[in-house]
Each structure stands twice: as structure tokens, then as C-alpha cells.
Amino acid sequence: MTENSNRETDFAFVTLATTDSYCMGALVVGQCLRRHRTTRQTVVMVSTNVSSQARAALGHVFDRVLVVDVLDSGDQAHLSWLGRPELGVTFTKLHCWTLTQYSKCVFLDADTLVLCNVDELFEREELSAAPDPGWPDCFNSGVFVFRPSLITHGRLLEHARQHGSFDGGDQGLLNTFFSDWAVRDISKHLPFVYNLSAIAVYTYLPAYQEYGHNAKIVHFLGSVKPWNLRSNSQTNQHTNSHLEEFVYQWWMEYSYLHHLIKTMSHQEPAVPSQHAGPKQHVRRCRIDSRIFLITVYALFNITTCKTKLWEEGQVDYLGKDAFDNIQKKLDRFLYL
Ligand code: UDP
Numbered sequence: 437m438t439e440n441s442n443r444e445t446d447f448a449f450v451t452l453a454t455t456d457s458y459c460m461g462a463l464v465v466g467q468c469l470r471r472h473r474t475t476r477q478t479v480v481m482v483s484t485n486v487s488s489q490a491r492a493a494l495g496h497v498f499d500r501v502l503v504v505d506v507l508d509s510g511d512q513a514h515l516s517w518l519g520r521p522e523l524g525v526t527f528t529k530l531h532c533w534t535l536t537q538y539s540k541c542v543f544l545d546a547d548t549l550v551l552c553n554v555d556e557l558f559e560r561e562e563l564s565a566a567p568d569p570g571w572p573d574c575f576n577s578g579v580f581v582f583r584p585s586l587i588t589h590g591r592l593l594e595h596a597r598q599h600g601s602f603d604g605g606d607q608g609l610l611n612t613f614f615s616d617w618a619v620r621d622i623s624k625h626l627p628f629v630y631n632l633s634a635i636a637v638y639t640y641l642p643a644y645q646e647y648g649h650n651a652k653i654v655h656f657l658g659s660v661k662p663w664n665l666r667s668n669s670q671t672n673q674h675t676n677s678h679l680e681e682f683v684y685q686w687w688m689e690y691s692y693l694h695h696l697i698k699t700m701s702h703q704e705p706a707v708p709s710q711h712a713g714p715k716q717h718v719r720r721c722r723i724d725s726r727i728f729l730i731t732v733y734a735l736f737n738i739t740t741c742k743t744k745l746w747e748e749g750q751v752d753y754l755g756k757d758a759f760d761n762i763q764k765k766l767d768r769f770l771y772l
């Protein structure tokens with residue numbers, strides 16, 4: 437995780453985290469970009485309330501950790517239609533347009549999982565994005581290509597003041613600002629595989645079976661995020677085996693990173709205690725990170741052998757397959 441001096445400095449991937457929980461997601465975004473050898477810069481915007489431990493962990497993974505002011509729409513009426521009262525703070529995303537030291541950027545929500553190198557996204561122009569699975573004439577603002585500009589930033593803030601946002605978050609605002617996206621230029625429509633929502637996998641499984649193997653970025657859109665899935669997976673009816681696989685993949689990246697940061701810096705990366713995830717008080721164990729990775733993936737394969745049973749609907753969420761139990765196995769396997 438050393439600074440890569442060969443990185444092209446003009447382009448950057450950007451993400452955002454205003455809480456320590458979303459920092460867990462941002463860590464995985466940065467880690468996956470590195471794993472897949474991006475040649476671009478990586479930037480994470482954080483707000484002042486993000487803990488110093490979380491910022492330090494992000495500093496191991498990203499080229500830049502940038503502190504920004506929280507911008508909140510405060511629009512509870514529209515947010516309640518979205519069913520996500522907490523998303524007013526997504527207006528903070530708009531600050532990405534102030535990153536004018538880069539000529540072009542790709543924004544990635546902190547709840548995305550990058551599955552391969554996606555540097556080709558920089559060939560696209562502002563504003564390129566994939567259709568939203570719920571309302572395809574709108575783009576989803578979890579993944580988009582943009583050009584930083586203080587003029588655009590100012591116009592976006594003015595647009596927010598005058599018109600607000602129809603969903604109370606950045607997506608409603610950006611869609612009315614870049615209002616010709618749906619009809620003007622098809623090259624600005626990113627293929628859906630760059631923003632594959634887990635929800636879409638559930639609602640249109642045949643298309644997923646046909647095209648899913650080309651997935652490049654998975655987006656855990658919705659209130660259930662991988663970092664809190666343990667508690668939700670026991671009650672959520674919408675989980676399916678494909679989603680489970682992506683969630684496992686997310687946890688494998690997170691666990692790997694958690695261990696790597698710990699052994700490199702002798703510090704605990706921020707993992708709020710109410711979340712699922714690697715045990716915080718494991719015995720400090722210095723094993724070579726490559727061996728660690730191999731063991732994690734070996735275990736990953738062992739646990740995903742259960743997929744068949746899961747596909748047949750024989751998931752024992754509260755018993756032997758409960759995330760807690762799988763996590764305990766992971767901890768035992770790695771640390772005892
Ligand atoms: N976000 C954040 N803090 C919050 C809520 C959201 O930093 O409290 C950021 C984060 O980057 C997140 C993005 O805003 O990925 C959009 O929110 P979310 O992904 O939860 O929305 P969804 O994609 O589920 O609609």
C-alpha cells in the first residue's frame with residue numbers, strides 16, 4: 437500500500453464517507469481499485485465527524501483523504517418517499533466537483549464493489565452514468581463520470597437552492613441538473629454492468645444469468661449494506677445466493693484489508709462494534725499477507741460450497757450458516 441508514483445495524476449476515482457460505517461465501504465472501494473491495479477489517483481472525501489482511526493485506515497488505501505463540509509438537503513418530505521431519511525447528507529457528494537486538480541473523475545458510492553479494472557471509464561464524458569434500476573430514464577448516481585469545475589459546483593448548489601431534489605438526495609438533484617441524460621447522447625449511458633444493483637439481480641434473474649458474468653461494479657443499493665448484513669440477513673426476504681456471493685466477496689476484501697492494516701501499522705482499523713465483521717480482539721498474529729490471502733480465499737471457497745444448498749432454499753440463517761458462526765470459523769481458522 438505504498439504510494440504509486442506511476443499513477444496518472446490527472447484522473448481520479450472519488451468516493452465519500454460521512455460516518456465510520458460508510459468508511460468500511462470506502463475502504464473496500466479503495467482496496468478493490470488497488471487490487472485491480474488502477475493507474476488513476478484515488479480520493480476519499482470524509483466529514484469531520486469521521487474518527488481519526490477510520491481516517492488513518494483510509495490513508496493506507498487512498499492517495500488522498502480529503503475533509504469536506506457536510507451538506508444536507510434537510511428535505512425530510514422527499515427523503516421519506518425514498519424511504520431513506522438518512523440520505524440528506526448525500527448532497528455532500530456535490531463537493532466532488534471542487535476537485536479541480538483533476539481534469540476528470542469517476543465517483544463511486546462507498547457501497548460499491550469493484551470486481552475488475554475499470555480505468556476505461558475515464559474514456560467517457562461528463563455526465564456518464566448507468567440507468568437507475570427503479571426508474572431507468574434517470575441515471576443512478578452511485579457510479580458516474582464527471583469533470584471537476586468550480587463553475588459547475590456553484591451551479592449545482594444554486595440549482596439545489598432553487599429547485600431542491602425530487603428524492604431529497606444527490607440523485608434527484610443531479611438528474612434534474614443533467615436533465616438531457618436520458619435522450620441526448622447514448623455514449624453517456626454506462627452499461628449496466630458498471631453499476632449492477634443487487635436489487636436488479638433479484639428482480640430480473642434471467643438477465644443476470646445472461647449478462648451477470650460481465651459484472652464490473654456491484655452496487656449494494658438500498659438500506660441493507662454488506663457491513664451490517666449480519667443482523668439484516670436473518671430477517672431480510674430479498675437476499676439470494678448471488679447477493680450472498682457478492683457480500684462474501686465484500687467481506688473477504690474487508691477482512692484481508694483489516695488484517696493487512698493491522699499488521700502493517702499495529703493499529704485497529706475502525707470497525708464500529710455494532711457491525712458484523714472480523715473480531716476486534718483477535719490475538720495479534722504476524723503472518724505473511726500472501727498466505728493470509730490464500731487462506732481467506734480457501735475458506736471463502738469452502739463456505740461458498742454451501743451455495744448449492746442456499747440455491748435450494750436450505751439456508752439455516754440462525755443455525756449453522758448464521759454469519760456469526762461463519763465469522764467464528766473464519767476467526768478460528770486464521771488466528772488460533
Ligand atoms: N453516504 C455517506 N454517509 C451517509 C449516507 C451516505 O457517506 O450517512 C455516502 C456514501 O458514499 C454512500 C452514498 O453517500 O455510498 C450514497 O448513499 P447510499 O449508498 O446509502 O445510497 P443508496 O445507493 O443505497 O441509495
Ligand code: GLC
Nearest residue numbers: 523526577578605606607608
Ligand atoms: C440513490 C443512489 C445514491 C444516492 C441516493 C440519494 O439510489 O444510489 O447514490 O446517493 O439515491 O439520491
Ligand code: MN
Nearest residue numbers: 545547578657
Ligand atoms: Mn449506494
